[in-house]
Amino acid sequence: MERFRNYLANEKNHKILIPIIAVILGFLLGNIVMLITGENPIELYKALIQAVFGVKVDNIGTGKTVFVVRKVGEYFVYVMPIVLTGLSVAFAFRTGLFNIGAEGQLLMGAFATTWLGITLDLPAIILIPIVVLGGALAGGAWGFIPGYLKAKFNVHEVVVTIMLNYTALHLTNFLMKEIPGSDSVKTAKLNENALLSSEMLRNLTSNSRFHFGFIIVIIALVIFWYIINKTTFGYELKAVGYNPNAAEYAGMKVKRNAALSMAISGAFAGLAGVVLVAGTFGYGRVLSAAEGYGFDGIAVALIGGNTAIGSLLSGLLLGSLNAAQPIMQGQGVPKAITIIISASIIVFVAMQKGISSSLKKLKGAK
Amino acid sequence: MEYVIEMLNITKEFPGIKANDNVTLRVKKGEIHALLGENGAGKSTLMSVLFGLYQPEEGIIKVRGKEVAITNPNIANEHGIGMVHQHFKLVENFTVTENIILGMEPKKSFGRIDIAKASKKVKEISERYGLSVDPNSKIEDITVGMQQRVEILKMLYRDAEILIFDEPTAVLTPQEIHELMKIMKELVSEGKSIVLITHKLKEIKEVSDKCTVLRKGRYIGTVDVKDTTEEQMAEMMVGREVSFQVDKEEANPTDVVLSIKNLNVINNRKLQAVKNLSIDVKRGEIMCVAGIDGNGQSEFIEAITGLRKIESGSIMLNGKEISGMTIRNRTLEGIGHIPEDRHKHGLVLDFTLEENMALQTYYKEPLSKNGLINFEERNKVSERLIEEFDVRSGQGSETKARSMSGGNQQKVIIAREMDLSPEVLIAAQPTRGLDVGAIEYIHKRLVEERDSGKAVLLISLEMEEVLNVADKIAVLYEGEIVGMVDADKTDENELGLMMAGSKRGEVS
C-alpha cells in the first residue's frame, strides 16, 4: 500500500498516470450522467465491447450470433486517420507549435492521392508508394505554409492554420470536381493499383472497409517515435519547444526548425488523407464541410501526451467511443453520452497540474 | 525570548534524495537568521516547506508558538510569511505593478482593477525603502537586479512579518547589496524577522544574528554569528577548510585572440547600450569587464556570442571577423559562453541533466553520428562532468534540470562550457549562486584555462571576484570602457569610483 502510494506520488510516473486517471474520471462522470438520466451504465460498456471486440454480450448463451466482426473493422477504419492527425498535432506541439490545421493538411493529402490515383496507371508496387508519398508531400507543403510564415514574419500559426483549413476545403472541392469522371459529390474510382483496400481484409472482417492503411499508421508511429527520441533533429525540436531562448543560445536554427516541424506535422495529416481516399473510400469526395478529423487529432494528441504510443492508445480509446455511438443508439441510449465522456477526459487531462499536485500529496500522508 | 518560527525535525524527500533530513530551525522575533549550506544542501527546500510549497514527510512547524499546517502559500501569507525566491517568479510581459498586485488586486466599481491606486502604493513602498523601481515598466525591460527588487517589493506590499530571502544578493551589485542590508536592518528594527539564505559569508557577518548550517540535507548546528569567523562557518558547511584566495601565478599573456573595434550595440529599448567600444583580449589572460549592472554588459556579451545584432564595428576572433556569423559558427570558431541568465539561456529546464550537458555538442561526434544520438557516449560525457564538477542531484544524469538546486544548475552550465575548452570563454557571473567550495573550484578551473593558453572574458559584478580572479580589469560605464587597470595595481575603492563613472581612468 505504502509502495503504491509512493508510486502514485512520484512525479516521474505522472506522465502515464494522469491520462489514465483522466480516462477513469471521464468514464465515471459519463456513468453518473447516465444514472441521473435514467440510463443503465452497463449499456455503455456492452456497446464498447461490441465495437472493439465484436462480441455481442447480450447474445451470449442465447444461441444468437455472438461474434460480429464487421464492426471491429469499421472501428479500425475510424481509428486510423485520427491516430495520424493525432501524430500531426503532437509533432508540432513538441516544437511548441499548435497545429489546428491538420484538417486542411488532410484534405490536401486526400486530393493529391485522388489525383495521382486516378491519373496514373502503374503497377501497384510503384503506384502505391507514389500515392502515399504524394499525399504526405501535399499535406507537408500545406503545413509548411504556416511554418514559413511563422519563421519569416512571426505570424501566429494558429491563425494561419485555421484559415488554411477553409482554403483547403474549398480548393480541394474545386479541384476534385475538375478531375475527369467526377460528379458533384465524388470523383471516379481510383485506379485499382492505387488502392490500399484488399479483398482478403474485407473478407476477414465480414465486409467492413478495413484496409492496409494500418501499415501506414504503424510506419508513421515508428517514424514519429524515431525522430523524436533517437535523432539530433528530434532533440533540437524538443529544445526549441521547451525553451526557444536556450535553443537559440545553443546555436540551433529555431525558425528553420519551426518551419520544418510544421511541414512534417502536415505530412502526418496528409497521410490521414491518403488512408481515407486510397483505403476507406477508394474515391475522392467533395465535402460540404470539414469532417473533424483535425479536431479529433487535437484530442488524440492531448490525451496521448504528444507521444507516439500515447497517440495510438488515445486514438484507440476515442475511436472506441465513436464506434460505440451507433450501437448505443440502437439500444436507445443517446450518443451524446460518449461525447460527454471524451470531452470530460480532455478536460481532466487539461487539469493535469492539479491532478499531479494532488497525487504528490499522497506521499507520506499520515 | 519567544520564537516566531520553529521548524522542528523536518524531513522532506525527493526521488533519490533526502533534501531535508531531520532539520530544525528556530527563528526569534526581530532577528536576521542566516541559513548556510553547500549547493544542494536543502536550504531552498526547507524554506519552500515553510512557505507551503512542499509538504514535509515528518516534522512540525510552529508560528508564534502555535503548531500550524502550511499546506499552500496562501496559508503562509495568512501567517505573515513572505518569500523572495531564488529564481524570480515574475510575469515577463506584465508591468512591475501588475506583478506585485497579482492575486490581490485592488478593485474599483464593477470589479475593475484600480491600477492607479496600486501603482501609487508600490511607488510609496519603493521610495520608503529606497528601491527606486519604476512601477510602470515591464519586467522584460528591466535588469535582473531590478527584477529582484520587484520581488522584494511584492513581499513588502503584502505586509509580511516573516521574510524569507533566498539568495537575494546573488544578482545585486555591491552598492545594491549594501542598500539591501540597510533595508533588512530597518525591517528587523520594525519588528519583522528575516531568514536569509546566502553563500556570501561576509553578508552573514554583516547583518545576521544567528546562522544555521546544513550539510547534505542534515542539520549541522546553529551559531551566534558574532562569535564565529567566516572560516569557521565555511568549515562547518563544507566539512573541510576552504581557501578564499585564488592561487595563481602571474599571467603570461601572448597574442591577441579576441579583438573588438568600435563596437556599437542597441538594446531592447532602442537605446545605445554599447558605445564605440574597443577591447583586446589576449591568450593566457583573464580579462574582466567590471561595472554596475545595466551599463551595457549584457548587450556586450550578446553581441560577441551572436544573440544580438550589432549596429557597427568589428569582432575578430583569431583574426577572423565573426560579427556576421551564426551563433553555431561562433561556437565552432571557439567562443564559449556561460550566460548571465541560466534559466533563460543556459538550460532547457525540462531536459534531463544529461541532455543539458549535451546542448553544445549534441550534433558532433561522438555524441551523435549521421543525425543519430549516441546515447551511450552522451551518458559517458554526462557522468564524467558530473563527477568532475561535483554536480549534486537526486537522480544523476536522469534528473530533470528543473528539479535541481540553483547552484547545481549553474554547475551544469559551467561544466558544459568549460569542457568545450573554447579559445575565448565568456563567463558572465559564473559563480552566481555557488557555495564557497564550488567557487574555489571554478576559480581554479578558470585559472587553469588561462594557463593552458586560452582567454577568459569574465563579466562580474562582484568586486572580490573581479580583484581575485582577473588579470586585467576593464571598467564599463554607460556602454563605454572608462578605464583599464591591472588587477594587482588597483583596489576596491578605485574600482568603485571608476564604476560609478566619476573617474575616467588612464587607459593602459
Ligand SMILES: Nc1ncnc2c1ncn2[C@@H]1O[C@H](COP(=O)(O)OP(=O)(O)OP(=O)(O)O)[C@@H](O)[C@H]1O
Ligand atoms: N522539486 C524537486 N524535485 C526533485 N528534487 C528536488 C526538488 N527540489 C530540490 N530537489 C533536490 O533536493 C536537493 C536540495 O535542493 P535545494 O534546492 O533545497 O538546495 P539548496 O540548498 O537551495 O542549494 P543551492 O545553494 O544550490 O540553491 C537537491 O539535491 C535537489 O536536486
Ligand SMILES: [Mg+2]
Ligand atoms: Mg537554493
